[in-house]
Each structure stands twice: as structure tokens, then as C-alpha cells.
Amino acid sequence: MAYPDDLLSSGEHVVIHKHPHWKMLIFPVFWLVVVVVLGIYLAGLVASLSWAPVALIVLAVVALVLVVWLTVAPVLRWRTTHFILTSDRVMYREGVFKRTGLDIPLGRVNSVRFEHSLLDRMLGCGTLVIESASDEPLEFDDIPSVEKVHTMLYREVNDNPSDDFQPRGV
Known part of the structure; x- marks a missing residue:
């Protein structure tokens, strides 16, 4: 560009x-994988509970906040550094x-x-x-x-x- x-x-x-070297993206991608895997694992655990819909919504919101904070923000910072x-x-x-x-x-x-x-x-x-x-x-x-x-x-x-x-x- x-x-x-x-x-x-x-x-x-x-x-x-x-732009800065791609090595700056290693940890954001790592955290994305960790959040997704942990979110899927926890979703599987709470799926059988009676209050599963509420737990899944809370889990999704927490996962979304973590992905934005740990992945999207660093990628945007990397992309906008010249x-x-x-x-x-x-x-x-x-x-x-x-x-x-x-x-x-x-x-x-x-x-x-x-x-x-x-x-x-x-x-x-x-x-x-x-x-x-x-x-x-x-x-x-x-x-x-x-x-x-x-x-x-x-x-x-x-x-x-x-x-x-x-x-x-x-």
C-alpha cells in the first residue's frame, strides 16, 4: 500500500x-486461538445446565471483549503504524x-x-x-x-x- x-x-x-514486522502479530493471534478454544470448551461445559442460555450469552460477551482487546486492537495498531x-x-x-x-x-x-x-x-x-x-x-x-x-x-x-x-x- x-x-x-x-x-x-x-x-x-x-x-x-x-509497517512493523509481522512478529508483532504473534501474540494477538495466540490470544485469539486461546480465547476461541477456551470459549468453545466452556460453552460445551455450560450447554447442559438449566441456565445455559444466560451463561452462553455472558460467555460470548466476555469472549468478544477479550478478542477485541487482545487481538483486534493490536492488529489495528500494527496496521496504522507506518x-x-x-x-x-x-x-x-x-x-x-x-x-x-x-x-x-x-x-x-x-x-x-x-x-x-x-x-x-x-x-x-x-x-x-x-x-x-x-x-x-x-x-x-x-x-x-x-x-x-x-x-x-x-x-x-x-x-x-x-x-x-x-x-x-x-
Whole structure:
């Protein structure tokens, strides 16, 4: 899914657009399976009781609340989190109801590095650390193909034609 072009300035184009790595969805899917299996098991236990209709309704409501809280909310959070590298800036957007955004102009980026553990290396993700003119380095966790993103960001910062040194009078 491409980032909306109307949010970009003129002449700016998207180089990379990523959501967080799919490993963030492991626990929400796990909890979905647990809630469904446990709900089916408990529904089977209460089915023979005299007050089964009420118990099944209560069970369904509790299961629905758990699925929304433990599965739907994290999936929506994952889906609405964007890491975007454009020809002019690095953008990070997150949030469903309360949106938060961060833009770093490429001219302000001092250094870029990445970190990933053994598990992250096996899954193909990691943490991208961008040092800019701000006080502290900014860390972006669970970036898929973090080495590729690191390389592309480094290229965009260093290959930016407006930043090239051009001596006068030569």
C-alpha cells in the first residue's frame, strides 16, 4: 500500500513504506486461538445446565471483549503504524484514534545504525536508530528488512543532490 501522495510535498516521492514486522502479530493471534478454544470448551461445559442460555450469552460477551482487546486492537495498531522514507524526510506515523507523527528532514540526520538480536536476524527485522539534531537518538523497533532500510536511508542522506559540495568559481 503506497503512502498517500497528497501528504507529500511537490517533488517528494516514497522510497520505502513499511509497517512493523509481522512478529508483532504473534501474540494477538495466540490470544485469539486461546480465547476461541477456551470459549468453545466452556460453552460445551455450560450447554447442559438449566441456565445455559444466560451463561452462553455472558460467555460470548466476555469472549468478544477479550478478542477485541487482545487481538483486534493490536492488529489495528500494527496496521496504522507506518515507517516511511521519502526523498526528503523520514516519517513515522502511529495510532488509531489518537494519531502521532514524527518527521525528520534528511538534512538533519547525522548518523544511522541498526541493531538486531539473533531472533530478529532469523525473522528479518530489527531496530533502526537515527541520530539527528535532536538530543537523543530515535529508535524505531521491529522494522522489517532493517539492513535494507538502513542502506536506503544512508543512500538518501548521502546522495541528496541539494547537499552536494559545489566549489565556487571552478
